[in-house]
Amino acid sequence: MSKQQGPVVDLGDLCATRVTREPLTEEQADDLASAFKALGDPVRLRLLSLIASHADGEACVCDLTGAFELSAPTISHHLKVLRESGLVESERRGTWIYYRVRPEALRSLSESLMPVAGVPA
Template sequence: MSKYELPIVDTGEAEPCATRVMREPLTAAQAAELARAFKAIGEPVRLRLLSLIASHAGGEACVCDLTGAFELSGPTISHHLKVLREAGIIEGDRRGTWIYYRVRPDTLRLLSESLVPAQDAVVSA
């Protein structure tokens, strides 16, 4: 597992770990990785970038499609995209001179489900 993947996404058990997060105490490593991901999306520019990528046609956006939405320099946008990528929230592919980003739905699902109290958690089949 890379250091950029949340360690609680898939345990190989019958019940997805994300639905158990609020039923069992988190380990220190799990808490650190979840906090890192929440911190990454807790910054307004990064949250907007995430929204722009997720809502873009086809579910992915070229970095060239993202820079015009901000009054920030290209390197600043690249830094924010790097933080999102390193937190495991987005992933990107280089195509020629551009990088195309897409959201990692498994990570967003984990973050969302980690906030659901145990009594409200729905176990998917």
């Protein structure tokens, strides 16, 4: 079964963003690529959304595993990828681990794609 391809983007019509306006440093590119790669998986994207929308902006791993038809070790692996990419942070409380989204990480991703003020689109 083949995946449906999205629309073709004409690169000449791209808005000027921080990524297209000036070259990224190697460190910036590594950080952004890690975060975007982590979000490129539907399970991880859902996990991030579940954590962010949970009461008080944090969720216990025990609250997350029931939302998926995946084993607890698989969910833990995906959470580890999100944590290592810097998108979430965790805190152990007794036997449970609580996760919360790092707003500054999401802000960095958003700003990397946001049009630069004063530059015509």
